[in-house]
Amino acid sequence: MIESDSSGSRSSRQEPETTGRFIVVFADSEPDPPAFLRSAAGLSNVADSRDFGRGRVDPAETRDADATVFATLGVAVVTPDPQQRGALRASSNQANVVSVSPELIHHVLSDTPGGDGSASFQDTAQFTWGLQAAGAAASPWTGNGIKVAVLDTGFDSTHPDFDDRQVTVESFVAGETAQDGHGHGTHCVGSSCGPRTPSEGPGYGVACEAEIFAGKVLSDSGSGSDGGIIAGIEWAVVNGCAVISMSLGADVQQVHPPYTVIGKRVLDQGSLIIAAAGNNADRRQHDFGFVGAPANSPFILAVGALDQQLDLAYFSSRTLPVRGGQADIAGPGYQVYSSWLMPDRYHTISGTSMATPHVAGVAALWAEATGYRGRELWSVLMQESHRLMAPSVDVGSGLVMAPQE
Amino acid sequence: MKLTVTVKETHRSAIDDVAGQLRSCGMNIDRVLGVLGMITGSAPENCRSALEAVEGVAAVDEELPYQLPPPGSDIQ
Numbered sequence: 001m002i003e004s005d006s007s008g009s010r011s012s013r014q015e016p017e018t019t020g021r022f023i024v025v026f027a028d029s030e031p032d033p034p035a036f037l038r039s040a041a042g043l044s045n046v047a048d049s050r051d052f053g054r055g056r057v058d059p060a061e062t063r064d065a066d067a068t069v070f071a072t073l074g075v076a077v078v079t080p081d082p083q084q085r086g087a088l089r090a091s092s093n094q095a096n097v098v099s100v101s102p103e104l105i106h107h108v109l110s111d112t113p114g115g116d117g118s119a120s121f122q123d124t125a126q127f128t129w130g131l132q133a134a135g136a137a138a139s140p141w142t143g144n145g146i147k148v149a150v151l152d153t154g155f156d157s158t159h160p161d162f163d164d165r166q167v168t169v170e171s172f173v174a175g176e177t178a179q180d181g182h183g184h185g186t187h188c189v190g191s192s193c194g195p196r197t198p199s200e201g202p203g204y205g206v207a208c209e210a211e212i213f214a215g216k217v218l219s220d221s222g223s224g225s226d227g228g229i230i231a232g233i234e235w236a237v238v239n240g241c242a243v244i245s246m247s248l249g250a251d252v253q254q255v256h257p258p259y260t261v262i263g264k265r266v267l268d269q270g271s272l273i274i275a276a277a278g279n280n281a282d283r284r285q286h287d288f289g290f291v292g293a294p295a296n297s298p299f300i301l302a303v304g305a306l307d308q309q310l311d312l313a314y315f316s317s318r319t320l321p322v323r324g325g326q327a328d329i330a331g332p333g334y335q336v337y338s339s340w341l342m343p344d345r346y347h348t349i350s351g352t353s354m355a356t357p358h359v360a361g362v363a364a365l366w367a368e369a370t371g372y373r374g375r376e377l378w379s380v381l382m383q384e385s386h387r388l389m390a391p392s393v394d395v396g397s398g399l400v401m402a403p404q405e
Numbered sequence: 406m407k408l409t410v411t412v413k414e415t416h417r418s419a420i421d422d423v424a425g426q427l428r429s430c431g432m433n434i435d436r437v438l439g440v441l442g443m444i445t446g447s448a449p450e451n452c453r454s455a456l457e458a459v460e461g462v463a464a465v466d467e468e469l470p471y472q473l474p475p476p477g478s479d480i481q
Contacts, residue, residue, distance in 0.1 A: 153473070182473065182476050183476045184473055184476070184481055187481075218471065218473060222472055222473030222474065222475065222476075223471065223472050223473070224470075224471045225468045225469065225470050225471060226407070226409050226445065226468040226469055227407060227409070227435055227436065227445040227446075230409060230436075230438060230441065230445055231436050231438065231445070233441060234436075234438040234439075234440050234441050234443075237440050237441070238440055247481070248471050249471065250470065250471050250472075252469060256469055257411065257466050258409045258411055258443065258464070261411050261441075261443075261463070261464075262441055262443065265440075265441055266441070269440070279480055279481075293469060315480055349478075349479060349480070349481050350479060350480050351480050351481035353473075353481040354481065
């Protein structure tokens with residue numbers, strides 16, 4: 001492969017600045033790059049990094065060389081005359097050369113890149129703003145074959161948008177069925193796994209073909225405790241859920257030890273817990289809050305909330321400065337439209353509780369698209385998220401993004 | 406008080422034995438969670454050090470409470 005050849009010119013802003021030299025990348029199968037350069041391109045004066053010892057090549061000593069080979073990297077910097085350049089170009093088609101590219105001039109990055117501030121999403125007739133922003137509206141992946149657990153206030157099993165869906169429910173709250181008597185759980189099931197093409201209104205669910213496991217770990221009055229939550233996590237893992245969404249938390253500044261062990265053991269078994277960072281900030285009053293438990297555990301992925309401009313929501317909690325206490329990623333969490341208890345059917349609310357199921361749904365799409373589970377699934381969510389100008393202590397790796405074609 | 410007991414890695418396969426020992430030390434067990442290696446339940450406060458001393462127990466932690474805002478709240 002040969003890339004554009006604008007040797008030695010300082011070109012327009014769109015064209016990269018080049019030095020006139022070339023970078024040759026050798027295939028792993030090439031045993032002797034210096035010998036190859038001599039024979040294939042006719043370069044006589046070839047410096048070899050191995051001759052310098054300990055890996056440091058002195059630029060002053062290689063200034064007059066036609067080529068300097070960095071053996072450990074399998075890379076050479078070459079200064080060809082026109083005839084040699086032609087020979088190099090021809091050699092780029094050989095199996096032992098990966099690429100021949102013009103050497104670029106690099107500059108210190110003085111200005112912060114990006115951040116044009118132009119992002120502005122809104123609900124349309126087709127999709128909620130959150131599905132658009134996270135790339136779920138356009139994703140060909142649906143979560144088909146992936147089991148997603150939502151541990152919350154249960155689920156309204158009478159909701160017509162889920163008539164054709166496989167939903168398994170279980171209650172871990174003494175004296176209550178899994179039927180949602182609050183609304184929060186039904187809303188979170190909707191954002192993570194609801195429909196993209198409901199019979200009325202915009203699509204609002206990310207993993208619209210995932211298999212749903214709705215565990216009730218918070219009562220109809222919204223309260224719960226570790227015993228029920230941990231039992232719900234066990235139930236989700238036993239049932240093979242790749243993703244466990246937990247829009248719940250306690251505003252405590254300490255890591256709660258059981259969740260450190262649980263998060264790790266869950267990852268070991270190929271599942272991933274995604275939890276809300278918390279709503280204990282009020283940035284309008286310069287109060288940044290802190291990520292609470294269990295999201296502040298090292299092996300639980302903590303989710304902050306963004307608004308339609310991809311700015312941080314004013315209530316979204318900042319990283320707690322302890323191991324594991326970071327906000328890991330961010331999702332749509334402001335004015336989120338999703339399913340609610342019948343007969344209301346739909347409701348629009350805000351919170352890191354709403355951002356969390358968006359991330360959980362996107363995790364299910366990645367699980368389907370890549371086959372990744374556990375730590376690999378965590379990693380791909382981080383790697384593929386859309387970077388934001390906001391501080392990493394607030395948004396982690398940025399806006400969660402769904403896999404595309 | 407309500408408790409969560411973390412079972413050591415080395416004793417996860419013997420979690421039922423650990424649960425039996427906790428019971429004999431005064432813990433009222435709600436659930437033995439074999440996949441996670443956790444045991445939940447309750448015990449009088451003065452039993453805590455005895456529970457922590459049971460072989461195979463990594464940690465004994467008091468339960469945290471969790472509370473959502475009411476359904477009508479704009480921020481959840």
